[in-house]
Amino acid sequence: MSAKTDKMVTVPKAVINRLPMYHRFLYQLLLEGKEKISSQELSQLMRITSSQLRQDLSYFGEFGQQGYGYRVETLYQAISGILGLEKQYTAVIVGAGNIGRAIVNYPGFSRRGLKITGIFDNNPKNIGSQVGNLTVMDVEHLADFLKKYPVQIGIVSTPVQAAQKVAYILMKSGVRGIWNFAPIMLEKNGDVVVEDIHLGDSLLTLFYRLNEKEGKN
Amino acid sequence: MSAKTDKMVTVPKAVINRLPMYHRFLYQLLLEGKEKISSQELSQLMRITSSQLRQDLSYFGEFGQQGYGYRVETLYQAISGILGLEKQYTAVIVGAGNIGRAIVNYPGFSRRGLKITGIFDNNPKNIGSQVGNLTVMDVEHLADFLKKYPVQIGIVSTPVQAAQKVAYILMKSGVRGIWNFAPIMLEKNGDVVVEDIHLGDSLLTLFYRLNEKEGKN
DNA sequence: TAATATTCGTGATAAAATTCACTTATAGAA
DNA sequence: TTCTATAAGTGAATTTTATCACGAATATTA
Ligand SMILES: NC(=O)c1ccc[n+]([C@@H]2O[C@H](COP(=O)([O-])OP(=O)(O)OC[C@H]3O[C@@H](n4cnc5c(N)ncnc54)[C@H](O)[C@@H]3O)[C@@H](O)[C@H]2O)c1
Ligand SMILES: NC(=O)c1ccc[n+]([C@@H]2O[C@H](COP(=O)([O-])OP(=O)(O)OC[C@H]3O[C@@H](n4cnc5c(N)ncnc54)[C@H](O)[C@@H]3O)[C@@H](O)[C@H]2O)c1
Numbered sequence: 307m308s309a310k311t312d313k314m315v316t317v318p319k320a321v322i323n324r325l326p327m328y329h330r331f332l333y334q335l336l337l338e339g340k341e342k343i344s345s346q347e348l349s350q351l352m353r354i355t356s357s358q359l360r361q362d363l364s365y366f367g368e369f370g371q372q373g374y375g376y377r378v379e380t381l382y383q384a385i386s387g388i389l390g391l392e393k394q395y396t397a398v399i400v401g402a403g404n405i406g407r408a409i410v411n412y413p414g415f416s417r418r419g420l421k422i423t424g425i426f427d428n429n430p431k432n433i434g435s436q437v438g439n440l441t442v443m444d445v446e447h448l449a450d451f452l453k454k455y456p457v458q459i460g461i462v463s464t465p466v467q468a469a470q471k472v473a474y475i476l477m478k479s480g481v482r483g484i485w486n487f488a489p490i491m492l493e494k495n496g497d498v499v500v501e502d503i504h505l506g507d508s509l510l511t512l513f514y515r516l517n518e519k520e521g522k523n
Numbered sequence: 524m525s526a527k528t529d530k531m532v533t534v535p536k537a538v539i540n541r542l543p544m545y546h547r548f549l550y551q552l553l554l555e556g557k558e559k560i561s562s563q564e565l566s567q568l569m570r571i572t573s574s575q576l577r578q579d580l581s582y583f584g585e586f587g588q589q590g591y592g593y594r595v596e597t598l599y600q601a602i603s604g605i606l607g608l609e610k611q612y613t614a615v616i617v618g619a620g621n622i623g624r625a626i627v628n629y630p631g632f633s634r635r636g637l638k639i640t641g642i643f644d645n646n647p648k649n650i651g652s653q654v655g656n657l658t659v660m661d662v663e664h665l666a667d668f669l670k671k672y673p674v675q676i677g678i679v680s681t682p683v684q685a686a687q688k689v690a691y692i693l694m695k696s697g698v699r700g701i702w703n704f705a706p707i708m709l710e711k712n713g714d715v716v717v718e719d720i721h722l723g724d725s726l727l728t729l730f731y732r733l734n735e736k737e738g739k740n
Numbered sequence: 741t742a743a744t745a746t747t748c749g750t751g752a753t754a755a756a757a758t759t760c761a762c763t764t765a766t767a768g769a770a
Numbered sequence: 771t772t773c774t775a776t777a778a779g780t781g782a783a784t785t786t787t788a789t790c791a792c793g794a795a796t797a798t799t800a
Binding site for chain 2: 756757758767
Binding site for chain 1: 745746747748749750
């Protein structure tokens with residue numbers, strides 16, 4: 307074990323945000339059948355510095371071997387473990403619109419251990435319809451459903467106007483995390499973890515960067 | 524004008540990434556009819572410090588008034604201008620699947636000046652079908668289409684296996700920015716701006732944070 | 741087996757980002 | 771009109787993040 311983990315140094319946020327990227331690249335390397343890789347080589351693929359890669363990993367332990375590098379398989383497993391991917395996570399989706407459907411239909415999430423157990427909507431047109439192998443339920447039954455079948459994660463993909471209300475129901479019903487797609491900063495209720503996806507913000511950042519470049523020419 | 528902009532200090536990345544959040548909150552305040560706001564009050568809504576807010580804005584100019592605060596309208600317009608939202612942006616989407624359709628159908632983007640002029644796919648089942656008021660075209664015609672009707676932005680929402688190939692076509696055809704939804708680090712070709720949305724990474728971050736909390740109890 | 745080249749892990753240093761704390765301006769009250 | 775409270779803007783200090791650079795371990799070659 308590394309000195310750093312022994313000393314209980316808190317892991318910087320910036321490091322945590324890079325863990326999924328490491329996981330993604332290692333998964334790719336694994337698919338390609340690559341057995342070993344050095345911090346030098348891996349960091350070049352990721353367009354970061356090798357020292358950043360080594361420093362980041364050092365927060366969690368020692369996974370490589372001097373003079374050799376890292377075994378791709380070992381490092382992949384280690385990072386999977388750090389991220390908690392050996393566990394299964396259960397979730398419900400609220401909002402069976404475009405985003406809600408996209409999530410259900412995306413196979414990548416179940417591969418990573420996410421099991422979606424229910425999808426809810428308030429529109430009679432959607433209620434009862436099939437999304438993947440789930441039947442859309444009435445959001446009126448959300449709290450009851452969660453009482454019977456608790457889940458860890460609530461996915462909010464309703465329009466922004468409904469998002470806070472829905473989030474409160476989820477939090478009251480005991481979800482521990484919310485994955486939020488609505489462009490709103492959700493008020494918390496208890497110690498739930500909220501992870502936001504703000505697609506609009508990402509687009510505006512792209513706009514800014516396009517103009518920035520223009521200005522320099 | 525602020526001293527900082529005069530001196531041509533480069534704007535930190537972290538600041539740029541917060542601009543869309545400012546825009547989002549100010550838009551909300553505008554809808555609510557709020558006329559003025561102090562850095563104190565606005566920063567509390569955003570859960571940042573007031574000095575960070577003031578420091579961030581100072582990279583672009585002086586938008587407030589001492590002893591008074593900021594006019595919501597003025598600041599909103601200023602940030603819209605910084606982000607380049609007065610302009611129209613044209614884009615094509617490649618990959619008429621769940622994400623591609625979600626983007627076309629989302630009204631928030633056209634409100635921000637994004638005009639989607641074409642959507643492409645390689646699956647005969649999708650080609651010719653209607654998405655919003657666009658007809659899905661064959662990706663074989665993508666390069667020709669862009670020669671006739673150039674756009675600034677290419678949106679990549681194909682499966683990861685096709686993403687790089689599609690991105691090269693877009694870049695060759697002169698797009699200046701790529702908004703990428705595939706879980707891959709795209710190789711660039713020229714000085715195109717690539718903005719990634721890695722939904723999977725966000726989910727893994729949520730997983731990590733859920734476990735982190737558990738460990739502390 | 742010995743010599744040499746790799747490459748990790750990490751303490752130290754540098755850079756970037758955030759917060760502090762103070763000056764100045766001005767709004768609003770007396 | 772004067773006084774007081776508010777609040778922006780900003781240089782400086784602090785904190786956080788990233789990079790450097792080197793010692794120690796190991797692989798590989800001669
Ligand atoms: N689609 C995009 O590209 C995009 C981009 C940026 C942000 N978003 C955000 O993601 C969220 C979902 O977007 P979308 O495109 O899937 O929207 P959508 O309109 O396709 O789907 C929203 C669904 O939520 C349902 N709904 C409304 N009120 C509800 C309630 N109270 N309880 C349960 N269900 C309810 C609607 O019936 C609808 O089916 C929105 O908040 C949107 O702002 C989407
Ligand atoms: N849906 C999600 O929740 C989600 C989550 C994480 C990542 N993503 C990523 O977003 C991207 C899009 O996801 P999606 O769910 O919309 O996938 P999807 O399978 O629904 O849609 C992909 C579309 O691309 C088309 N396509 C395939 N090859 C093509 C090519 N060469 N040229 C043009 N079109 C082509 C397919 O026919 C399909 O219509 C994928 O890269 C996926 O990994 C999606």
